[in-house]
Amino acid sequence: MAVARPRPRPVRPGRPRLTVIPGGRLHRRAPGVRFVVLASLIIAVLVFGLVLLHITLAQSSFELHRVHGRVVEEEDRYRRMRYEIARAESPAKVAQAAAAAGLVVPEEQRYLITSSAVAEGPPAEPGGEGLKAVLSKQP
Amino acid sequence: MAAVKFRPKLRLVVLMLLVWLGSAAVAGRLVWMQGLASDRYTQLAAEQRVRRFVLPPQRGSIYDRDRVELAISMDMQTIFANPRFVPDPQAAAEALGPVLGLEVSMLEEKLSRESGFVYLARKADPALAETVKGLRLPGIDTVAESKRFYPASKLASHVVGFVGVDNEGLGGLEQRHDRLLTGTPGEVLMERDPRGRPIPAGRSRFIPPTAGHDLILALDRQIQFTAESALVRAVEQFGAKGGTIIVMKPGSGEVLALANLPTFDPNEPGNAPADTRRNRAVTDVYEPGSTSKVVTAAAALESHVIKAADVLHVPDRIALAGKVFNDWAPHPPLDITFAQVIQQSSNVGTIKVAAKLGKERLHEYMKKFGYGLSTGVEFPGESRGMLPDPDAWWETSLPTMAIGQGVAVTPLQIVNVYATLANGGVAVAPRFVLATVDERGTLKPSRPGGSRRVIAEETASVLTEILVGATELRHGTGRNAAIDGYQVAGKTGSSQKVIEGQPGYSGYISSFIGFAPAGDPRLVVGVILDDPRPIWGSVTAAPAFKEVMQFALRHLGIGPGPVLHVEGAPLPAPVRSGGATGEEPASPIATD
Numbered sequence: 001m002a003v004a005r006p007r008p009r010p011v012r013p014g015r016p017r018l019t020v021i022p023g024g025r026l027h028r029r030a031p032g033v034r035f036v037v038l039a040s041l042i043i044a045v046l047v048f049g050l051v052l053l054h055i056t057l058a059q060s061s062f063e064l065h066r067v068h069g070r071v072v073e074e075e076d077r078y079r080r081m082r083y084e085i086a087r088a089e090s091p092a093k094v095a096q097a098a099a100a101a102g103l104v105v106p107e108e109q110r111y112l113i114t115s116s117a118v119a120e121g122p123p124a125e126p127g128g129e130g131l132k133a134v135l136s137k138q139p
Numbered sequence: 140m141a142a143v144k145f146r147p148k149l150r151l152v153v154l155m156l157l158v159w160l161g162s163a164a165v166a167g168r169l170v171w172m173q174g175l176a177s178d179r180y181t182q183l184a185a186e187q188r189v190r191r192f193v194l195p196p197q198r199g200s201i202y203d204r205d206r207v208e209l210a211i212s213m214d215m216q217t218i219f220a221n222p223r224f225v226p227d228p229q230a231a232a233e234a235l236g237p238v239l240g241l242e243v244s245m246l247e248e249k250l251s252r253e254s255g256f257v258y259l260a261r262k263a264d265p266a267l268a269e270t271v272k273g274l275r276l277p278g279i280d281t282v283a284e285s286k287r288f289y290p291a292s293k294l295a296s297h298v299v300g301f302v303g304v305d306n307e308g309l310g311g312l313e314q315r316h317d318r319l320l321t322g323t324p325g326e327v328l329m330e331r332d333p334r335g336r337p338i339p340a341g342r343s344r345f346i347p348p349t350a351g352h353d354l355i356l357a358l359d360r361q362i363q364f365t366a367e368s369a370l371v372r373a374v375e376q377f378g379a380k381g382g383t384i385i386v387m388k389p390g391s392g393e394v395l396a397l398a399n400l401p402t403f404d405p406n407e408p409g410n411a412p413a414d415t416r417r418n419r420a421v422t423d424v425y426e427p428g429s430t431s432k433v434v435t436a437a438a439a440l441e442s443h444v445i446k447a448a449d450v451l452h453v454p455d456r457i458a459l460a461g462k463v464f465n466d467w468a469p470h471p472p473l474d475i476t477f478a479q480v481i482q483q484s485s486n487v488g489t490i491k492v493a494a495k496l497g498k499e500r501l502h503e504y505m506k507k508f509g510y511g512l513s514t515g516v517e518f519p520g521e522s523r524g525m526l527p528d529p530d531a532w533w534e535t536s537l538p539t540m541a542i543g544q545g546v547a548v549t550p551l552q553i554v555n556v557y558a559t560l561a562n563g564g565v566a567v568a569p570r571f572v573l574a575t576v577d578e579r580g581t582l583k584p585s586r587p588g589g590s591r592r593v594i595a596e597e598t599a600s601v602l603t604e605i606l607v608g609a610t611e612l613r614h615g616t617g618r619n620a621a622i623d624g625y626q627v628a629g630k631t632g633s634s635q636k637v638i639e640g641q642p643g644y645s646g647y648i649s650s651f652i653g654f655a656p657a658g659d660p661r662l663v664v665g666v667i668l669d670d671p672r673p674i675w676g677s678v679t680a681a682p683a684f685k686e687v688m689q690f691a692l693r694h695l696g697i698g699p700g701p702v703l704h705v706e707g708a709p710l711p712a713p714v715r716s717g718g719a720t721g722e723e724p725a726s727p728i729a730t731d
Contacts, residue, residue, distance in 0.1 A: 075197075076214045086208040086290035091364030105690075 188330040189342060196322030198285060198306055199351030201299055201313070203358045204395075204573060208290055209299050210313065210405075212306070215286040216268030218260040224278035225250045231276050235259065238270055250278075261304065262286040287313075289405045295363050297418040298356070298397050298571055300519075301405035309408070310416055312354060312571060314519050319575065322351035353576040357393035362386055365690045366396040370666075373683040374400050377671035379649075383420045383550045384683065385665045386691055389561035389654060392569045392588055394516075395662075395691065397551075422520045424547035425648045425667070428634020429484045429616075429676075431543030433602060434556060435493050436481050438504035441598045444495045447478040447605060453488040460534035464490055464542070467633070482609040484616045484631060486542045493541030501541060502529045507593045508556045508566070510546055515568030515588045524548040543634055554665035557652045560606075561628075561660035564599035565592050603628045607657045607705045619681035620651055622689050625699050628660070629653020629684065631676035636669070646670040651680035655688055656700030664688045 087093070172180055201210035218239070225231050228250035236243040239260050249257045260267070261284070268281045287302045300311020308317035325348030330341025337343075366384040374382050386396035399419045403411035417423075439445045454472040456465045466486050480488030493501060506512065511526030525547035527536070539545035551569060559566040568588025575583050606628035609615040616631040631651050635644035652665040664687050666680040673679065691697075 079211060079213050082208055083211050083213060083288055083290050086211070089207055090291040090294065091360050092292070092294070095364070095368075 185342075188332075188338070190329060190331050192327040192329075194325035194327060194346075194348045195285060196324055196348035197350040198287065198302075199320040199322065199353040199576075201320075201354045201356065203295075203356055203360045203363075205360065206355065207360060209295060209356070209358070209360075210287060210289050212285045212287050214265075214283045215262040216265050216281045217258065217262055217284045218268055218271050218279070218281050220250055220257050220259055221255050221278045221280070222250050222252050222257060223255055226277060231279065234274050234276060235271065235279070238267070238274070239263075291360065292406065293402050293404050294360065294367065295356075295358055295397070296403055296405045297399045297416075297420070298358060298394075299405060301408040301416070310519065311418065312356070312518075315517065316352075316354060316572070320351040320354065322578065323349040325349070350578040352578070354572055355574045355576065355582075356571050357388075357395060357573045358397075358571070359386075359395045359691075359694070361694055362687070362691045363396040363398065365694075366398040366687050367402075369683045369686045370398045370400050373666070373668060373671070373679060377649075377668065377673070377679045379671035379679070380669040381419070382666070382668040384667075384687060385420055385550060385554045385663075386687060387554060387558050387569060387663045389558040389660055389663050390567065392558070392567040393573065394569050394571050396687075417520065418518065420550040421516065421518045422522050422549070424522050424524050424549055426544045426546060426634045426637060427548050427553045428543040428632040428648065428650070429486075430553055430630050430632035430634075430650050430652050431546065431548075431556075432481055432484065432489050432541075433560065433606070433630055434505055434508050434510075435489055435496070435501060435541045436477070436605070437508070437560070437594050437598055437602055438501055439477075439492045439496050440601055441504070441594045442496060442500055445477050445492050447476065447601050449477050450474050451477060451480060451488050451491055453480065453485055453491070455487065457487045457490055457538075459490070459494075459538050462535050462538075464538055478605045478608060481605050481630075482612055482615045484609075489542050490538040493537055496541075498529045498532055498537045501537065502526070502532075504594075505540070505546065508559060509552055510548060514549075514551055514555055516551065516570060518571070521551075522549050524552055543632065547637075550665060550667045553650075553667075554652055554663060557629075557654055557665065558663045559593050560599050560602055561654035561663050562599075563596040564594040565590050603657055603660075604703055604705050606630055606653065607703055610653070611705060616677045617651060617653065617681055619677055620653055620684045620688075622655065622685055622692070625655050625692065626657035626703055627653050627655045627685075627688065628657040629681075631681060633674050633676050647674035649674055649676040649679045651676045651684040653684060653688070655692060656697065658699075658701035658703050661695070661697050661700075662688060662691050664691070 198212040200208050200212070203209055220231075222228070228247050231250050232243045232246035235241070235246055239246070241259075246259065249259065259279070271279060272281060285306060287306055289296070289299065289301075296311075298311055300313035300315075301309055302313050303309050306321075308314035308320065313320065326344070326346040328342065328344040330338040330343065332338055366386060370382050370384045373379065381400045383400075384396065384398045385394065387394050397418070397420050401415040403415045408416060440447065452472060452474055453466075455468070455470045456463055458464075464486055467484065475483070475485070475488065477488070477492060479485075480492070505526055511524055513521055513523050527545075532540075536545055555566065555569055558569075567590045570585065570588050572585045574585055577583065606617075607626050609631070610617040610621045610627045610629055612618075617627075617629045620627055620629050620631075629651055630653065632649065634648050634650075636646040636648050637643075638645045646669075648667060648669060649671050650665065650667045652663070654660040654663040664684050666683045666687070668676075668679050668683075671679040
């Protein structure tokens with residue numbers, strides 16, 4: 001059996017000697033770096049601004065929702081108060097309270113004919129007298 | 140063995156092909172999903188995230204003419220459960236039972252159902268809902284729901300009407316103007332995350348609900364209350380089965396009050412029998428009796444068949460076509476004027492004049508006054524009454540109808556007849572609604588109903604004077620309706636009552652309808668009582684008329700107005716054996 005022989009290493013050409021070249025521009029930067037940095041900053045600001053705007057809008061929508069809910073609550077409260085007023089003002093309740101306070105509905109109603117103004121219609125008792133004369137008769 | 144030699148280039152090609160195939164598959168799938176089937180996937184995604192909520196509109200309120208609420212809606216809290224999230228139905232039922240006032244077993248059954256939603260308490264008080272929330276029971280929650288309230292309870296219940304559990308109008312003006320009162324629902328569309336939280340930047344749309352319109356009615360609460368109280372007293376005092384009182388403004392047709400007995404509380408409509416909820420003033424018909432004689436009189440005067448001062452020979456009975464028609468009390472033959480025939484409500488005198496008028500003209504004027512026609516009030520269930528065609532009249536129809544039997548009218552129709560007289564012979568359609576207020580608060584007056592001339596102003600004037608005599612003359616039948624300081628024009632009625640569903644009569648309808656002040660009519664009031672004892676309208680209905688009219692005149696500050704000089708000499712002999720306020724003998728209208 002033949003033994004495999006490694007192939008000989010290829011011969012590399014000699015490495016050139018490095019020397020310092022005086023007066024060379026060693027720290028020359030890549031062209032447009034400033035532009036790239038500036039652009040990146042601007043984009044970052046814009047993106048951040050957009051995000052901030054979006055957050056503000058979202059917060060405003062929540063606030064709007066909260067205010068709207070408050071409006072609905074106040075409107076409902078207003079209706080409840082109107083309901084309570086209408087209940088309290090119902091003629092049945094008023095009549096009940098009036099009766100409890102001893103008030104009565106007058107049986108008769110008379111029209112007085114005064115000297116300065118004449119109420120049309122059948123003359124009521126006392127007929128033809130002035131208002132002053134009528135009132136002066138009262139205790 | 141020879142070594143297998145792999146060529147790097149082939150391996151790379153195979154790998155590249157596999158990558159290309161894979162990429163092509165992914166790309167193809169992307170094209171399919173993003174392009175060809177994008178709509179379907181967008182829809183699926185939206186269904187998962189986007190939720191649509193209907194926002195119910197606020198139902199409009201109903202006000203009286205002074206803008207006080209007769210009907211108003213408020214948010215209440217409906218308590219519900221999702222049984223799938225109730226871990227221990229028994230414990231939850233035991234906790235909720237005492238709070239809700241419900242049986243624990245019934246609650247436990249509800250909470251054990253295979254359902255995602257069950258009602259526990261519908262439209263409950265917010266304080267109760269807070270108590271339930273405080274229990275912190277899983278699967279139990281609340282939601283706001285609007286509920287209708289009627290702060291004045293039974294006041295004007297038949298006019299205002301009522302709603303069902305879902306706030307749909309089921310009677311009265313709530314039903315008639317349901318669409319206007321309901322408004323338009325709104326909508327909220329929003330995207331929610333899997334936890335149900337809204338996504339602020341997501342798709343959203345908000346369409347606010349449009350509130351329903353408010354109604355402002357012509358009703359006056361105070362006059363309505365007075366009418367209802369007077370009706371209750373009259374029904375109780377005279378043992379009537381029920382009744383109706385209507386108060387109207389003749390010039391505009393505005394209905395200031397409309398009271399019916401029996402009545403109901405619209406806050407709990409289900410607790411009252413169905414027949415108490417109908418507006419009898421508009422839906423029920425009856426034979427108007429003597430109150431209809433004004434129509435016969437108007438026809439006769441307008442057709443120049445007779446004049447008010449013409450003298451007639453009037454016995455107490457008359458035979459026509461095999462039937463005998465009586466006056467309501469026996470009396471010797473009298474020579475009285477036509478005006479006195481009406482003032483004393485003589486059947487015989489009226490029939491004699493009707494015979495000269497003829498059936499065609501009588502029918503014509505009945506129709507002109509609105510018999511057999513809708514009043515134009517546009518109220519649900521309004522009946523047109525009954526007026527047979529002249530071709531269908533029997534030989535006895537003319538005398539029968541001339542005295543107000545054999546025709547059928549609703550209380551509103553007959554009150555509108557008197558409103559026409561009060562309005563100088565011009566009929567105006569009655570109306571309940573004065574104006575509406577839209578969601579922006581803009582007031583829109585309702586268009587008044589149509590008006591039409593029925594009789595000449597002069598005829599109306601003559602009739603008014605005749606009717607004043609009915610309340611002022613010594614033997615007028617309406618003296619119990621007279622009001623101190625005012626001239627009242629009116630007519631009594633005591634008519635036989637039709638037996639429902641079969642021919643014949645049983646019982647009586649008593650009525651008084653009139654207007655005041657006669658010289659410048661501003662109000663019309665009609666009182667109709669169902670089967671009172673005694674039967675006479677002069678005794679039962681006239682006092683209630685006086686009470687309501689007197690209050691309404693005072694409440695509205697209406698003075699006596701110009702005085703009419705009423706012609707009419709005292710009667711030579713009493714027509715009846717009883718006085719105006721005493722018990723009067725019953726007398727059949729017609730006998731065979």
